[in-house]
Amino acid sequence: MTVTTEVQLHLCPKFHAAVELIGKRWSGAIVQLLLKGPLRFQELQRAIPEISDKMLSERLKELEANGVLLRQVVPETPVRVEYRLTEKGQALEGPLKMLSEWADTWLLTPDVFTVP
């Protein structure tokens, strides 16, 4: 292996961080749902029946800590809490749309695949 090849094989740490962020179980799903507009906790729960309250809560906190979404308290009676994407989160629309198109083309039915 030449030195040039070794340099080319360097893994981009930013890319890896992005995959880790979006690829965490249900994180991509949450972002994809929020691309359609702000949602309440219960609405996200209903859209992802497989997720537990605890995990949904954890993922929302992680995505908030990473600046992907905001937790917004709407001063109504009763108070309404909404989750909405930031500009950074909204910018994931392109990559997620392309991944979705890839999935439509290349994945027949999810249960055929061996992702545990």
Added chain:
Amino acid sequence: MTVTTEVQLHLCPKFHAAVELIGKRWSGAIVQLLLKGPLRFQELQRAIPEISDKMLSERLKELEANGVLLRQVVPETPVRVEYRLTEKGQALEGPLKMLSEWADTWLLTPDVFTVP
């Protein structure tokens, strides 16, 4: 919530399967490296020093089982084993490139972010 909203909030199972496949720890990294051309096990190891032999081996098997890459035995002396993307794997170039661009724009340095 109206019935229409509920329909819109349905999570696409193919999209979710794609995120799960690529988002598994190091899977995205392996595919990104192979986009540059076929690589041997040792070359992948060198490019991802943090990955253990066992995990690299597991990920390669999963990606092979999902039709993303092929394990190819090149009949040389000594025998050379290479991993190369299939057409399906190569088609991930677009989505991963867009995610990489998002990361370049929005992630400052990976250690700033709180992805464990």
